[in-house]
Amino acid sequence: xxxxxxxxxxxxxxxxxxxxxxxxxxxxxxxxxxxxxxxxxxxxxxxxxxxxxxxxxxxxxxxxxxxxxxxxxxxxxxxxxxxxxxxxxxxxxxxxxxxxxxxxxxxxxxxxxxxxxxxxxxxxxxxxxxxxxxxxxxxxxxxxxxxxxxxxxxxxxxxxxxxxxxxxxxxxxxxxxxxxxxxxxxxxxxxxxxxxxxxxxxxxxxxxxxxxxxxxxxxxxxxxxxxxxxxxxxxxxxxxxxxxxxxxxxxxxxxxxxxxxxxxxxxxxxxxxxxxxxxxxxxxxxxxxxx
Numbered sequence: 001x002x003x004x005x006x007x008x009x010x011x012x013x014x015x016x017x018x019x020x021x022x023x024x025x026x027x028x029x030x031x032x033x034x035x036x037x038x039x040x041x042x043x044x045x046x047x048x049x050x051x052x053x054x055x056x057x058x059x060x061x062x063x064x065x066x067x068x069x070x071x072x073x074x075x076x077x078x079x080x081x082x083x084x085x086x087x088x089x090x091x092x093x094x095x096x097x098x099x100x101x102x103x104x105x106x107x108x109x110x111x112x113x114x115x116x117x118x119x120x121x122x123x124x125x126x127x128x129x130x131x132x133x134x135x136x137x138x139x140x141x142x143x144x145x146x147x148x149x150x151x152x153x154x155x156x157x158x159x160x161x162x163x164x165x166x167x168x169x170x171x172x173x174x175x176x177x178x179x180x181x182x183x184x185x186x187x188x189x190x191x192x193x194x195x196x197x198x199x200x201x202x203x204x205x206x207x208x209x210x211x212x213x214x215x216x217x218x219x220x221x222x223x224x225x226x227x228x229x230x231x232x233x234x235x236x237x238x239x240x241x242x243x244x245x246x247x248x249x250x251x252x253x254x255x256x257x258x259x260x261x262x263x264x265x266x267x268x269x270x271x272x273x274x275x276x277x278x279x280x281x282x283x284x285x286x287x288x289x290x291x
Contacts, residue, residue, distance in 0.1 A: 001132050002045040002107050003038045004100065005031060006205070007058070007116035008077035008093045021264065023119075023273050025281070028290050030119050030264075033277070035066050036290050037122045038112070041129035045071040047106055048116075049099045052076040065291050075102050083222040086230060094225075095234035096205065097217050104214040110135060113207045113237070119273060120206055121259025122285065131255055132208045139241070139252045140208030141168055144261050146176070146183065147198030153266040159203030159238045160185050160196060161254070168252035170245055171203050171238040189239070201254070203238055204261050216244055 023030055035046055046066070050058050055074060063072050077093045079086040081102075086094075093099065100113060110132040114120060124142045131140040143161050150156060155177040162169040172192065174185035185200075186193045217240060224235055244250045262273045280286050 001043045001129060002047060002109060002111040003035070003043045004047045004049065004103055004107065004111050004113045005034065005116050006096055006099045006113065007031070007048055007050050007054075008099055021270060023270065024277055024290065026289050029062060030273075031062050031116055032066070032290050033119060033286065034114060034116075034125075035070060036286070037120070037125040038129075039070050041122075041125040042133070043070065043112070043125070043129065045073070047073045047075055047103055047111075049075045049077050049102055051093070052078065069291065073106050075106060077102050082225065084225045084230075090231050096237040097235040097240045098221070100209075100237060101214060101217045101221065104218075107214075108211060110208065110210050113205070113209065115205045115263075117264060118204055118206075119262040119277075120204065121257065121261065123259040124206060124255075124257040127255040127257055128206065128208050131253060135208070135210065135253070137210065137212075137251070139210065139213065139250055140255055141171075141203055141241075141252050142206040142208075142255045142257050143201040144204055144257060144259070145198060146196055146200040146202045148259075149202055149204060149261045149263075150176075150178075151263075151265045151269055152272075153268045156265055157188065158185070159205070160194070161201040161203055163201060163254050166254055168241075168245060168254055170242040172242075173236065173238055201256065204263075205238065207237065207241070208255075212250075216240070216249065 048058055077099050079090060079094060112128050128140060128142055155175055158174060158176050159171040160174045161171055173188045175188060176183055176185045183196045184193060185196045262276055264270050281288055
């Protein structure tokens with residue numbers, strides 16, 4: 001099985017390449033823990049989606065220390081290998097759906113997709129790995145309880161999941177803020193706003209796909225580029241998955257994890273993550289030296 005790690009985006013709010021901020025006691029990055037968990041859950045190949053200019057720093061830091069534990073490949077997310085001309089002024093990657101499409105030539109089997117800067121926890125890889133070993137048609141999504149994904153340092157963006165009978169109906173990408181004693185989720189793309197709770201299931205961009213996803217993404221890509229503002233658009237995988245669901249093109253099995261999610265949305269979040277990793281090491285859930 002293959003683990004695809006989306007690492008081409010820059011962390012604008014945190015500043016710099018979030019995914020190469022050390023968080024472990026021996027300089028480990030979040031990516032190290034992601035790969036460690038994936039390997040012990042049966043994944044045998046990792047594909048890093050990166051900007052071409054970051055290739056050397058990735059290879060010399062992350063790639064070099066995991067390449068004897070898992071097969072490593074690199075894919076560059078570029079704005080020049082798309083169906084229409086992208087102005088040179090547009091330097092930001094075109095979004096997570098485009099990132100996944102960039103893997104089409106190197107991923108030929110069922111695969112997991114994650115963000116580079118999210119700590120998902122062992123149980124999430126275990127569940128997704130088991131799902132990917134057995135699925136032939138369905139896609140999968142790992143859902144967390146909202147309360148397990150919040151930052152005490154400000155608002156967050158989460159994919160609020162609508163679920164029926166263990167399957168996903170839609171994902172509403174939302175900005176979530178705590179105001180007047182309740183959590184309000186405001187859609188990023190419509191005027192929809194709802195009250196959510198700690199137990200509301202949310203997506204953190206951890207998906208399981210079959211290779212069919214590449215054709216689905218490609219089918220809509222040109223039209224998306226032509227009908228949106230080329231300077232600001234983002235071709236996002238949760239939005240696309242919701243679109244496929246609305247057209248009954250796919251079924252997406254929901255995998256609810258007991259893991260707690262950690263991330264570095266804000267610089268202050270790093271202290272909590274470092275502390276939590278140390279606690280997990282004390283519980284023998286991770287070794288002090290990963291590699």
